[in-house]
Amino acid sequence: DAGVTQSPTHLIKTRGQQVTLRCSPISGHKSVSWYQQVLGQGPQFIFQYYEKEERGRGNFPDRFSARQFPNYSSELNVNALLLGDSALYLCASSPGGSNYNSPLHFGNGTRLTVT
């Protein structure tokens, strides 16, 4: 079975531009979470989606938005990019619902560089 897939793997953008990152969860998983990992730090929670609805949001500005599609894939959008948005963006999937004790499964991430 395919794991969590993210695209693109690398991206270079200029300050002020907008970017869209994509994630496909493991087959059968209905929950997708997004994390930002700055070099040398642990991942920081951005969003969780379950059944196309936002279930949680971390401490990130409104420039960050996301959505989940009927096939449970997800997109993360970041507007008005800043240099500080440069990071590895990770997507994780899990069965969701009341399965709080199912492990998170991560993709390999998208490396975003803002110049």
Place this chain on the structure above:
Amino acid sequence: KQEVTQIPAALSVPEGENLVLNCSFTDSAIYNLQWFRQDPGKGLTSLLLIQSSQREQTSGRLNASLDKSSGRSTLYIAASQPGDSATYLCAVRDTGGFKTIFGAGTRLFVKA
């Protein structure tokens, strides 16, 4: 506010040594604690998940323990190998269910 701390930040050991990585968290209201491995520039690989009602989990040379009341977990790696070199992250899932909070990780280097 939940905070997760990992000690040490970095560790270098000779091959074959047994080692312990530490993780502490400030709020015991968690569903579970999960240990991950991350290779440079890569995503996270799940190693072990301990539910809040459990005390430990084992997988091969890895053993993770959880003391929820004291807010501590340890990851024990037996007979370390150069291939174990990576960053190890612990994360707790809060009782809201949707947020998993990570520590900054321990960078492990196993010398051949």
